Amino acid sequence: MKKLFLGQVDQTVLSMAVLRVISSVIELTAALCMLVVNDVRKAVVINSMLAIIGPLIFIVTMSIGIYQLSEQLSYAKLILIGIGVLFILAGIYK
Secondary structure (H helix, E strand, O other): OOOOOHHHOOHHHHHHHHHHHHHHHHHHHHHHHHHHHOOHHHHHHHHHHHHHHHHHHHHHHHHHHHHHHOOOOOHHHHHHHHHHHHHHHHHHHO
Protein backbone atom coordinates (compact mmCIF):
# COMPACT_ATOMS: atom_id res chain seq x y z
CA MET A 1 0.00 0.00 0.00
CA LYS A 2 1.38 3.35 -1.04
CA LYS A 3 1.63 5.97 1.67
CA LEU A 4 0.69 9.45 0.55
CA PHE A 5 1.97 12.58 2.16
CA LEU A 6 0.93 16.10 1.32
CA GLY A 7 3.85 16.55 -1.07
CA GLN A 8 2.88 13.43 -3.01
CA VAL A 9 -0.80 14.26 -3.44
CA ASP A 10 -1.83 15.29 -6.94
CA GLN A 11 -2.42 19.06 -7.04
CA THR A 12 -5.80 18.61 -8.72
CA VAL A 13 -6.95 16.19 -6.03
CA LEU A 14 -5.62 18.54 -3.36
CA SER A 15 -7.51 21.52 -4.78
CA MET A 16 -10.72 19.48 -5.03
CA ALA A 17 -10.31 18.29 -1.45
CA VAL A 18 -9.61 21.82 -0.18
CA LEU A 19 -12.80 23.06 -1.83
CA ARG A 20 -14.75 20.27 -0.11
CA VAL A 21 -13.18 21.15 3.25
CA ILE A 22 -14.13 24.80 2.73
CA SER A 23 -17.66 23.68 1.87
CA SER A 24 -17.91 21.57 5.02
CA VAL A 25 -16.65 24.44 7.19
CA ILE A 26 -19.31 26.69 5.66
CA GLU A 27 -21.99 24.05 6.32
CA LEU A 28 -20.86 23.60 9.93
CA THR A 29 -20.77 27.35 10.49
CA ALA A 30 -24.29 27.66 9.11
CA ALA A 31 -25.53 24.89 11.42
CA LEU A 32 -23.99 26.64 14.41
CA CYS A 33 -25.52 29.95 13.33
CA MET A 34 -28.93 28.27 13.16
CA LEU A 35 -28.50 27.07 16.72
CA VAL A 36 -27.37 30.50 17.90
CA VAL A 37 -30.23 32.46 16.29
CA ASN A 38 -32.77 29.87 17.51
CA ASP A 39 -35.44 31.20 15.14
CA VAL A 40 -37.08 29.19 12.37
CA ARG A 41 -37.35 32.12 9.95
CA LYS A 42 -33.70 33.05 10.33
CA ALA A 43 -32.68 29.40 10.08
CA VAL A 44 -34.56 29.13 6.78
CA VAL A 45 -32.70 32.19 5.47
CA ILE A 46 -29.36 30.66 6.50
CA ASN A 47 -30.35 27.39 4.86
CA SER A 48 -31.31 29.17 1.63
CA MET A 49 -27.81 30.66 1.45
CA LEU A 50 -26.44 27.13 1.59
CA ALA A 51 -28.61 26.23 -1.40
CA ILE A 52 -26.48 28.64 -3.43
CA ILE A 53 -23.08 27.71 -2.03
CA GLY A 54 -23.42 23.90 -2.26
CA PRO A 55 -24.04 23.66 -6.02
CA LEU A 56 -21.40 26.32 -6.69
CA ILE A 57 -18.75 24.27 -4.87
CA PHE A 58 -19.99 21.16 -6.71
CA ILE A 59 -19.67 22.84 -10.13
CA VAL A 60 -16.19 24.22 -9.42
CA THR A 61 -14.95 20.89 -8.03
CA MET A 62 -16.33 18.95 -10.99
CA SER A 63 -14.89 21.48 -13.43
CA ILE A 64 -11.42 21.08 -11.96
CA GLY A 65 -11.63 17.29 -12.19
CA ILE A 66 -13.09 17.23 -15.70
CA TYR A 67 -10.50 19.71 -16.94
CA GLN A 68 -7.71 17.42 -15.75
CA LEU A 69 -9.37 14.37 -17.31
CA SER A 70 -10.22 16.09 -20.59
CA GLU A 71 -7.02 14.93 -22.30
CA GLN A 72 -7.72 11.30 -21.38
CA LEU A 73 -11.42 11.18 -22.29
CA SER A 74 -13.17 11.24 -25.65
CA TYR A 75 -15.56 14.03 -26.54
CA ALA A 76 -18.50 11.62 -26.21
CA LYS A 77 -17.55 10.78 -22.62
CA LEU A 78 -17.06 14.46 -21.76
CA ILE A 79 -20.51 15.22 -23.15
CA LEU A 80 -22.01 12.39 -21.08
CA ILE A 81 -20.31 13.72 -17.95
CA GLY A 82 -21.62 17.21 -18.72
CA ILE A 83 -25.15 15.86 -19.18
CA GLY A 84 -24.83 13.99 -15.89
CA VAL A 85 -23.80 17.17 -14.08
CA LEU A 86 -26.75 19.01 -15.62
CA PHE A 87 -29.10 16.26 -14.43
CA ILE A 88 -27.71 16.54 -10.90
CA LEU A 89 -28.18 20.31 -10.91
CA ALA A 90 -31.70 19.95 -12.35
CA GLY A 91 -32.49 17.49 -9.55
CA ILE A 92 -31.24 19.93 -6.95
CA TYR A 93 -33.25 22.87 -8.23
CA LYS A 94 -36.48 21.13 -9.34
